[in-house]
Amino acid sequence: MQAIDRLIAKIEEKNSCVCVGLDPRFERIPEEVKKPIKEKMGETLEGLAQVLINFNYGILEAVEPYAPVVKFQISFYEQYGPAGLKALIESCKISREMGFEIILDAKRNDISSTAKAYADGYLGKVNLWGREEFIYDLDSMTVNPYLGKDGLEPFIEVAQKYDKGVWVLLKTSNPSSGDLQDLTLASGEKVYERLALQLQELGTNWCGESGYSNLGMVVGATYPEAAARLRKMLPRTFFLIPGYGAQGAVAAELEHFFNPDGLGGIVNSSRGIIFARKKDGEDYKSAARRAVLKMKQKINTIRGGRT
Amino acid sequence: MQAIDRLIAKIEEKNSCVCVGLDPRFERIPEEVKKPIKEKMGETLEGLAQVLINFNYGILEAVEPYAPVVKFQISFYEQYGPAGLKALIESCKISREMGFEIILDAKRNDISSTAKAYADGYLGKVNLWGREEFIYDLDSMTVNPYLGKDGLEPFIEVAQKYDKGVWVLLKTSNPSSGDLQDLTLASGEKVYERLALQLQELGTNWCGESGYSNLGMVVGATYPEAAARLRKMLPRTFFLIPGYGAQGAVAAELEHFFNPDGLGGIVNSSRGIIFARKKDGEDYKSAARRAVLKMKQKINTIRGGRT
Numbered sequence: 211m212q213a214i215d216r217l218i219a220k221i222e223e224k225n226s227c228v229c230v231g232l233d234p235r236f237e238r239i240p241e242e243v244k245k246p247i248k249e250k251m252g253e254t255l256e257g258l259a260q261v262l263i264n265f266n267y268g269i270l271e272a273v274e275p276y277a278p279v280v281k282f283q284i285s286f287y288e289q290y291g292p293a294g295l296k297a298l299i300e301s302c303k304i305s306r307e308m309g310f311e312i313i314l315d316a317k318r319n320d321i322s323s324t325a326k327a328y329a330d331g332y333l334g335k336v337n338l339w340g341r342e343e344f345i346y347d348l349d350s351m352t353v354n355p356y357l358g359k360d361g362l363e364p365f366i367e368v369a370q371k372y373d374k375g376v377w378v379l380l381k382t383s384n385p386s387s388g389d390l391q392d393l394t395l396a397s398g399e400k401v402y403e404r405l406a407l408q409l410q411e412l413g414t415n416w417c418g419e420s421g422y423s424n425l426g427m428v429v430g431a432t433y434p435e436a437a438a439r440l441r442k443m444l445p446r447t448f449f450l451i452p453g454y455g456a457q458g459a460v461a462a463e464l465e466h467f468f469n470p471d472g473l474g475g476i477v478n479s480s481r482g483i484i485f486a487r488k489k490d491g492e493d494y495k496s497a498a499r500r501a502v503l504k505m506k507q508k509i510n511t512i513r514g515g516r517t
Numbered sequence: 518m519q520a521i522d523r524l525i526a527k528i529e530e531k532n533s534c535v536c537v538g539l540d541p542r543f544e545r546i547p548e549e550v551k552k553p554i555k556e557k558m559g560e561t562l563e564g565l566a567q568v569l570i571n572f573n574y575g576i577l578e579a580v581e582p583y584a585p586v587v588k589f590q591i592s593f594y595e596q597y598g599p600a601g602l603k604a605l606i607e608s609c610k611i612s613r614e615m616g617f618e619i620i621l622d623a624k625r626n627d628i629s630s631t632a633k634a635y636a637d638g639y640l641g642k643v644n645l646w647g648r649e650e651f652i653y654d655l656d657s658m659t660v661n662p663y664l665g666k667d668g669l670e671p672f673i674e675v676a677q678k679y680d681k682g683v684w685v686l687l688k689t690s691n692p693s694s695g696d697l698q699d700l701t702l703a704s705g706e707k708v709y710e711r712l713a714l715q716l717q718e719l720g721t722n723w724c725g726e727s728g729y730s731n732l733g734m735v736v737g738a739t740y741p742e743a744a745a746r747l748r749k750m751l752p753r754t755f756f757l758i759p760g761y762g763a764q765g766a767v768a769a770e771l772e773h774f775f776n777p778d779g780l781g782g783i784v785n786s787s788r789g790i791i792f793a794r795k796k797d798g799e800d801y802k803s804a805a806r807r808a809v810l811k812m813k814q815k816i817n818t819i820r821g822g823r824t
Binding site: 236237283285290291293299320321323325327332340354356360384385387389390396398 | 560598627702712715
């Protein structure tokens with residue numbers, strides 16, 4: 211099954227378009243997760259990696275009923291070097307076994323054979339002494355469009371081969387996203403609007419049976435007016451929507467991100483769910499489960515009247 | 518010493534502004550490097566990683582007299598997961614011991630705490646159970662500007678703290694780089710020209726004693742006309758110049774990238790040096806040394822008359 215159809219099937223199954231961002235910040239992980247590992251493995255890099263895995267496992271179990279998708283922000287793993295990547299791969303394996311769709315938020319970008327090396331690693335297979343093997347085996351990944359079409363095509367080609375998806379940054383959620391993305395062109399369009407059309411062309415022949423494209427785009431929850439325009443321009447594009455919760459956007463502002471069919475977007479929250487507990491001693495898993503249920507319900511009220 | 522002054526000191530010492538790109542493609546690495554490792558470690562991921570390290574070591578020894586800088590394209594390592602990152606870290610350690618300035622070509626980009634996680638990992642220190650430790654400890658890294666100022670500042674802040682540098686993508690070397698970068702704005706400027714001014718402002722208070730900024734920019738050798746304009750706009754900016762050799766640019770086209778002082782750029786070549794040997798059986802190290810010497814001489818003829 212193509213990536214976008216698989217994603218939609220999971221959204222329908224759980225009646226939820228919530229994506230949980232597994233961006234574990236070690237210093238915020240509860241002591242009760244750290245303590246047993248510290249006693250067993252000491253204050254080592256390997257111990258730290260095991261803390262990330264165990265914490266993620268707790269969150270994954272907690273959010274499983276209400277979230278069809280998880281997103282891993284790779285920076286919080288690769289900053290710890292090889293041990294961090296081991297934690298990422300192990301966490302992805304657990305996510306897969308539990309049935310989640312898995313997005314890697316890596317924002318990678320490069321050209322020709324270099325882009326292909328990223329795509330082979332994360333979405334496809336790499337050549338190990340003549341054998342083709344999966345290393346990460348994720349469902350989709352985010353990429354940055356600054357290099358233009360030939361920086362995106364290698365990702366698309368590998369994704370097509372292995373039924374994976376690609377999410378291209380379009381209008382990002384951060385305060386300065388307009389520095390480049392909102393510049394007005396001689397044609398009167400903004401940079402991100404022109405990019406939207408370029409990307410639509412790239413993705414138009416890569417649609418699933420649902421009619422949605424496997425080339426999704428990242429549009430920040432913090433820019434609802436931009437989303438309203440983009441939604442009209444790109445009816446068959448799924449949006450990956452960061453910026454909900456900790457970054458300030460609320461559910462009512464998400465209305466314009468969805469199509470009348472109640473589809474067309476997945477909304478990510480990271481800190482708002484994984485660090486939902488309010489005080490020491492409170493169970494972080496229960497707090498995460500309550501937070502994701504609440505988020506699912508709130509967003510369902512604004513997408514096609516699903517509650 | 519600040520990063521840009523350290524780089525210039527090494528350029529002067531070797532009278533060379535050649536940067537060697539250590540982008541090892543496993544399938545192109547000579548059999549004589551692979552064979553002894555295969556016999557000892559088998560056709561494993563760890564064996565593959567050891568092949569990358571040994572190959573890099575050979576190249577580093579070969580190019581040491583003529584190249585002040587090496588650049589690691591991280592995709593060729595991280596595609597192999599944790600074992601690949603181990604090979605990268607080990608190769609960087611060898612490079613440092615041999616006195617090279619080390620650039621990580623990662624083109625990372627993200628916002629606030631996520632960008633800081635990248636910067637801490639690659640340029641600064643990460644917090645391991647309360648201890649602050651270097652994981653990668655590189656001299657500088659490439660970053661992508663699509664997210665705007667608040668996607669760049671965390672990299673700059675960490676770099677400032679640890680005397681490291683940052684190279685921001687400006688006008689990249691690939692054929693489609695114009696899709697976004699060359700769009701004409703309402704003001705008549707191109708996108709990359711406007712970005713150049715934004716970046717200049719960010720880097721202007723971050724100059725070394727040489728007068729050059731620690732915020733460098735990536736400008737492809739394949740676009741000499743753009744470089745001529747940018748050189749005039751940005752006299753105190755160092756350019757990291759990819760696209761020489763395998764990507765088609767020749768030395769004569771590099772003239773406009775340099776200032777009258779013979780400084781202002783480092784020119785990268787990867788495949789043209791590390792895979793310089795013409796046939797099986799030829800020593801890859803001698804071929805790389807000849808290639809880097811030739812490149813150094815050619816480029817010196819066009820920068821301030823240094824030969």
